[in-house]
Amino acid sequence: MKAKLAAGFLMAMQLVAGMRMNPAAAPDVTVYVAAGAAPFGLQAKALAGSMFAAAGVRVAWRNGIPKPDAMGGLVVGVRFDEAPARDYRPGALAVAYPFAQGSRGITVFYDRVLATARASGVEEYRVTAHVLVHEITHVLERIDRHSETGVMKAHWSREDYADMARTPLPFAEEDIVWIHRTLEGLRNGSAATTLDRP
Numbered sequence: 799m800k801a802k803l804a805a806g807f808l809m810a811m812q813l814v815a816g817m818r819m820n821p822a823a824a825p826d827v828t829v830y831v832a833a834g835a836a837p838f839g840l841q842a843k844a845l846a847g848s849m850f851a852a853a854g855v856r857v858a859w860r861n862g863i864p865k866p867d868a869m870g871g872l873v874v875g876v877r878f879d880e881a882p883a884r885d886y887r888p889g890a891l892a893v894a895y896p897f898a899q900g901s902r903g904i905t906v907f908y909d910r911v912l913a914t915a916r917a918s919g920v921e922e923y924r925v926t927a928h929v930l931v932h933e934i935t936h937v938l939e940r941i942d943r944h945s946e947t948g949v950m951k952a953h954w955s956r957e958d959y960a961d962m963a964r965t966p967l968p969f970a971e972e973d974i975v976w977i978h979r980t981l982e983g984l985r986n987g988s989a990a991t992t993l994d995r996p
């Protein structure tokens with residue numbers, strides 16, 4: 799299992815290297831931001847994009863209702879719920895629906911992101927970017943899993959927030975493997991049937 803993972807990681811890193819040589823290629827993931835999502839700033843998009851770029855994933859940002867990608871890339875919709883009910887998924891900063899039929903979407907609970915930013919002393923756009931990257935990665939990995947380290951941890955610790963204030967939390971090796979496994983499947987057209995599994 800470990801050897802398999804290492805081989806997968808090596809393959810993913812080769813893919814990363816290959817992509818860097820071809821920066822003009824079509825995006826791997828297109829993120830559609832719902833109209834009226836005012837809090838979603840350029841800085842958050844830029845940081846989230848650079849976090850994915852470090853893992854060899856090209857992200858494009860659009861506004862409005864998600865449309866299928868003719869090139870076979872993953873399409874994700876993001877909306878903001880500015881003030882969800884207090885007892886709705888308490889503690890969660892966002893929720894992803896990786897298996898939803900038709901639209902694979904993310905809802906960000908923006909008041910909680912703001913409160914977390916204030917409490918941790920981390921700039922809001924940095925927290926927003928990490929929340930987006932975390933949830934988009936759930937959609938990309940297509941299984942409900944978390945990692946022991948990095949941006950895919952189930953809960954970020956005080957130390958994680960301190961790190962986040964300076965430099966983005968990285969992906970764990972296994973996350974890069976999972977992400978590229980999905981992207982490879984999408985490119986080969988083999989992911990469509992499993993992607994919508996409930």
Ligand SMILES: [Zn+2]
Pocket residue numbers: 932936944951952
């Ligand atoms: Zn999660």
